[in-house]
Amino acid sequence: MPAPITEERNRLDREALLDAAERLFYARGVQAVGMDEVRAACGLPLKRIYRFFPAKEDLVVAVLRRRDRRWRGELAAHVEAVPDPRDRVLALFDWLAEWFARPGFRGCAWINAYGELGSSSEAVLAEVRAHKRAFHDQIAVWSRAAGVPVAEPVCLLAEGAIVTAAISGGDPAPAAHARRAAATLLGAP
Incomplete structure (x- = not known):
């Protein structure tokens, strides 16, 4: 035995x-x-x-859930190391540029999973929505600390940069473009 x-x-x-x-x-x-x-x-x-x-679906959900904790944890560690609140919001885009340039970058794992399974798997859809909500909530905290109500447009800029970088094969330039737009929203130089 x-x-x-x-x-x-x-x-x-x-x-x-x-x-x-x-x-x-x-x-x-x-x-x-x-x-x-x-x-x-x-x-x-x-x-x-x-x-x-x-079921494979259970494995996919577990993968996404674990990746969410790690991904948002790395992002938060990078952003929260920046002392100035407005610069913290901009640091989001600096981290994205670094992520885009990593070998094997294929875009957002949650958008990818949603594209494949979102209409057929309630569990995957729920996990994707939970990640996107948590990402938005992180951005909202940093935006409030900066004293400027820019969470919605900054979130859209970040999401757009992620998708554009994935389509372009990991080019970090979309993060730089989104960073400049966010700086304008924040009134930062």
């Missing part, structure tokens, strides 16, 4: 599974990646994978 699986082993296997799925889904798309490919990439048997996530 095999030894029982420890909580630590479960945690490590779940993380390996999420890492592999995120890498594959982001690079190639959710629908283009079969569960056999996920299995091969993470090294876990399909039976074990389905114990963690009974």
Whole structure:
């Protein structure tokens, strides 16, 4: 009889599974990646994978949820390191430019998932909406601190820059253009 699986082993296997799925889904798309490919990439048997996530949709939601925490955490760390409140809002676009220039940039994982599954998966749609709401709320906090009610247009500028950068193949220029427009809204030099 095999030894029982420890909580630590479960945690490590779940993380390996999420890492592999995120890498594959982001690079190639959710629908283009079969569960056999996920299995091969993470090294876990399909039976074990389905114990963690009974359906592929559950795996997609878990990938998006974990990516959201990491993505917004990295963004917040960058922005909140800037002392001036108006410059914090602009730092959002500096971080976006760095993200766009990273190898393997393929745009917004949530927009990509929505494009593939948003009309057919309530769970994925809910996760996409939760991410977009949380991103907007972060921008609103930084805008309020700057004393200028620009959350809505800054959010639209950021989202537009993300989509444009994805279409252009990771060009950071859309972030610079959006930053200049945001600076105008903020009345910053």
